[in-house]
Amino acid sequence: MAHDVISQKPTDFKIVPTSAIPLVAIVYIGLLIAVATNRLWALDFFHVVGGACWTAIDLFLGFVIGPIIGKMSIPARMEFSKKFMPKMVLLMPTLVIATLAGGFQLARHEGFILSSDKHHPWVVASMIVVGVLAVVALGFLEPANIGVLFELKKEHPNGEVIGKLMKRFLYTAGITGVMQVATLIIMTRIATL
Amino acid sequence: MKKNLPPISELSVLALAVVVAGGVFLAAHLPKHVTLVPTTIAVVVAGAIVLVNLFLLRQIKEFDWKVFTTVAKWTLLAYGLIAAALEYIFIKDGSRGSVLTLMTATLVIFAINLPIHFGFTVARYSDKTN
Numbered sequence: 144m145a146h147d148v149i150s151q152k153p154t155d156f157k158i159v160p161t162s163a164i165p166l167v168a169i170v171y172i173g174l175l176i177a178v179a180t181n182r183l184w185a186l187d188f189f190h191v192v193g194g195a196c197w198t199a200i201d202l203f204l205g206f207v208i209g210p211i212i213g214k215m216s217i218p219a220r221m222e223f224s225k226k227f228m229p230k231m232v233l234l235m236p237t238l239v240i241a242t243l244a245g246g247f248q249l250a251r252h253e254g255f256i257l258s259s260d261k262h263h264p265w266v267v268a269s270m271i272v273v274g275v276l277a278v279v280a281l282g283f284l285e286p287a288n289i290g291v292l293f294e295l296k297k298e299h300p301n302g303e304v305i306g307k308l309m310k311r312f313l314y315t316a317g318i319t320g321v322m323q324v325a326t327l328i329i330m331t332r333i334a335t336l
Numbered sequence: 337m338k339k340n341l342p343p344i345s346e347l348s349v350l351a352l353a354v355v356v357a358g359g360v361f362l363a364a365h366l367p368k369h370v371t372l373v374p375t376t377i378a379v380v381v382a383g384a385i386v387l388v389n390l391f392l393l394r395q396i397k398e399f400d401w402k403v404f405t406t407v408a409k410w411t412l413l414a415y416g417l418i419a420a421a422l423e424y425i426f427i428k429d430g431s432r433g434s435v436l437t438l439m440t441a442t443l444v445i446f447a448i449n450l451p452i453h454f455g456f457t458v459a460r461y462s463d464k465t466n
Contacts, residue, residue, distance in 0.1 A: 248425065271360060
């Protein structure tokens with residue numbers, strides 16, 4: 144369809160914001176040091192800070208930003224996506240790995256992972272929620288994100304392709320938002336048992 | 337938009353779900369001894385799906401392999417590093433023998449499956465074919 148191809152000047156944005164890679168490297172090195180030294184504070188820091196940011200971003204994206212983007216025109220979505228999505232390419236995997244690695248080590252450190260521990264059923268529940276989140280994020284969200292960015296890089300981005308991928312992005316962002324509510328329930332339960 | 341391409345994305349998501357389910361089962365039972373049968377089945381099934389996907393990829397005649405390769409190689413680098421970090425954590429935690437082998441196989445499948453999935457998802461919408 145002719146109206147689906149949106150005329151636009153070639154864009155010069157970066158799909159991966161390379162200037163942020165050193166920051167990501169610092170987080171990864173810090174995480175590995177925390178795991179290697181097995182220090183409670185460091186593990187707790189990565190799990191709590193990473194988890195709080197991950198949950199807050201997913202909830203905000205799923206329930207606030209997502210519905211707003213859904214009502215925007217395709218050119219407006221494209222403009223927003225060009226500025227927003229490259230940041231997500233680096234930010235989300237970093238937050239996820241910090242949260243999960245920190246959390247798994249923390250559960251081991253505190254003995255929550257032992258099947259005899261009273262926290263164990265909740266820890267397993269959190270693993271199942273994280274498993275669903277991983278499939279949704281890596282199976283749908285991230286490839287849709289990268290697909291939109293590649294489309295936006297073209298001289299004449301196809302609005303139909305962007306609309307289709309963005310729809311997938313927004314639906315799955317809603318699912319991750321719901322899963323994050325489950326995470327909040329599980330984590331507050333573990334903390335108060 | 338391209339039509340009539342094999343269901344590589346769908347199979348990749350299935351492989352991811354299977355491998356994650358196997359990993360969660362194993363992690364939920366660590367460190368006590370547990371049957372490795374469910375996780376082994378998950379790893380074999382996911383590995384077979386990845387092989388089927390590689391075969392299906394080779395059958396595609398018109399496809400933007402340049403875009404596919406660009407996305408796949410960077411995804412392989414990123415998720416390869418993440419898989420390596422997770423492997424280090426498993427070894428640091430004292431995982432050995434069959435459990436470590438299964439965890440390693442899980443991570444290898446994870447690190448190979450995602451580049452195929454990401455590369456295919458992006459390249460299928462590309463205008464160029466070669």
